[in-house]
Amino acid sequence: MRPLLRLALLAAALVAALLLATRVGAVPLGVREIADAVAGEGDPTTVAIVRRLRLPRSLLAALVGGALAASGAVFQALLRNPLADPYVMGVAGGAAVGAVAAVALGGFAASAAPVTLAAFAGAVVAMLLVFRIAAAAGRALDTRVLLLAGVVAGSFFNALILLALTFADADSFRSAIFWMMGSFSGATWRGDALLAAFLVPGLALLFALSRPLNLLAVGEETAAYLGTRVERVKALAYGVASLVTAAAVAASGVIGFVGLVVPHVVRLVWGGDHRFLLPASVLLGATFLVLADALARVAAAPTELPVGVVTAFVGVPFFVWLLRRRAAA
Amino acid sequence: MSAWRCEGVTFRYPGAERPAVDGVALEVPAGAVTAVLGPNGSGKSTLLRLLLGTLSPAAGAVRFGGRAVGEWSRAEMAREVGVVPQAEESPFPMTTRELVAMGRYPYLGAFRREGPADRRAVEEALRRADVEELAGRLVGTLSGGELQRARIARALAQEPATLALDEPTAALDVAHEMAIFELLRELGHAGTTVLLVTHNLNLAARYADRLVVLDRGRVAADGTPREVLTAELVQRVYRWPARIVAHPGPGPDAGAPQVVPLAAAACGTGPEGASHVA
Secondary structure, three states, X not given: OHHHHHHHHHHHHHHHHHHHXXXXXXXXXXXXXXXXXXXXXXXXXXXHHHHHHHHHHHHHHHHHHHHHHHHHHHHHHHOOOOOOOOOOOOHHHHHHHHHHHHHHHHOOOOXXXXXXXHHHHHHHHHHHHHHHHHHHOOOOOOHHHHHHHHXXXXXXXXXXXXXXXXXXXXXXXXXXXXXXXXXXXXXXXXXXXXXXXXXXXXXXXXXXOHHHHHHHOOOHHHHHHOOOOHHHHHHHHHHHXXXXXXXXXXXXXXXXXXXXXXXXXXXXXXXXXXXXXXXXHHHHHHHHHHHHHHHHHHOOOOOOOOHHHHHHHHHHHHHHHHHHHXXXX | OEEEXXXXXXXXXXXXXXXXEEEEEEEEEOOOEEEEEOOOOOOHHHHHHHHHOOOOOOEEEEEEOOEEHHHOOXXXXXXXXXXXXXXXXXXXXXXXXXXXHHHHHHHHOOOOOOOHHHHHHHHHHHHHOOOHHHOOOEHHHOOHHHHHHHHHHHHHHOOOOEEEEEOOOOOOOHHXXXXXXXHHHHHHHOXXXXXXXXXXXXXXXXXXXXXXXXXXXXXXXXXXXXXHOOHHHHHHHHOOOEEEEEOOOOOOOOOOEEEEEOOHHHHOOOOOOOOOOO
């Protein structure tokens, strides 16, 4: 029962983080005010702040953080590479091409629905393209080729983005950069619900792959001898983790660091069994991004910092400390 | 009774000029220890992969337990054959017990929880491979010999009737190497079919019931150690002069043929030219 207890504690931490994130901001709120506002009572401005702004925004941060951390853990196992993150396969690059195209060519604002759709479409195209490149090289999917294909595709997408930005006007340029920095400011209940409807089955599928991923992490040949249908697991893990990442990126732009670091923190503290690693990464990633977004809102108020800056500023020193502590032990 | 039976098995890696395995016919007897020997690049590991179904032959047939290997699902195969492959990665932290518990996956599939029978099998495997005290240690902190025993324990946790090992003692010191061969003999006596690929001719001659020698993808010799290990064979296959002496004893393997490679100078010619030896 100990792992379940740990997950319960992580879930409690997420709830506490959501509460804290709802309290802080330009108008600080008490727990009582929040409770009233959720029930629809009290000052209408407070109700609007809680129900229309802060809650949907924090929930979006939680969904994106959970999705990125889980898919980061899966890519690290699939590629057997601790440096892998959700973006290493070019999905983020593809999403950015889609979003920048919609902003620069379509003239949409960064948080408009067509930009989200274009980003998602770009991510899916990137995923299929990279898979096609890697699978064409031989019959079995070689994850080293997959990684290289992802990196190459990512570089190409960056070139496409620079090309699009070169011809964009100043407003579109700003919107495109704003999108790429990542933000939760456009959150709505509908958007959150849509994202959740997409992520829940995706994450459930990834959880179902926990045992095969445990085996894959020690090597494909060993995994096969322990009863795994390796090719099927690899294709499924790649496809689902890519789609989960695509949805997260489409909803919020490219937010770095969560997908790389959160799985490592879970592994360093509690070990690498994916049956625990994946749900724990979801909860910890969600908590981390909720807090990072809250900090991004208040740290330099009234200016809002890009949330990716906060994740890096908080995450990097913590990760370095954790690595050094482990090395010393 | 034979565990494996293959006929005319041929496999060529893409772009290679000659087949890695070339028309191999072989029977691996059940309930005995069989060692596959041969120089580097003679096709030992490739043959093992063909027997285990991770490679498919371009020609010929491989049968395991009376059925074509290709018809076995990976999970079915994993319940019958425990494999200790040559190389393995461990990029993420994991304890020895977690590593060994992976041996239960063929019985559990994706969702079933470990039951008492699984925990018993894991503890029993830890005990038989003598890694009980290491159960809580991280795999990354184990020595080469300890890690190899842990990997054998994982294969034993599969409760297999057959064990296949690819150079299980490469890079181990003499005591660790002996301990592993002793363990394999013990398993063989207890009825487990053991198939191992090794470079150690002398330990193979002492501990295996049967030797198969490969040379450039073909079977150069196949039989009991006394039948197979001759100076002529070592010269022909390894292209190096050697003498064969009897193991002096004491012990159950006294009298087993032992290969003593000679200095090139002892024959008055270089290794390529040395053709006449005792």
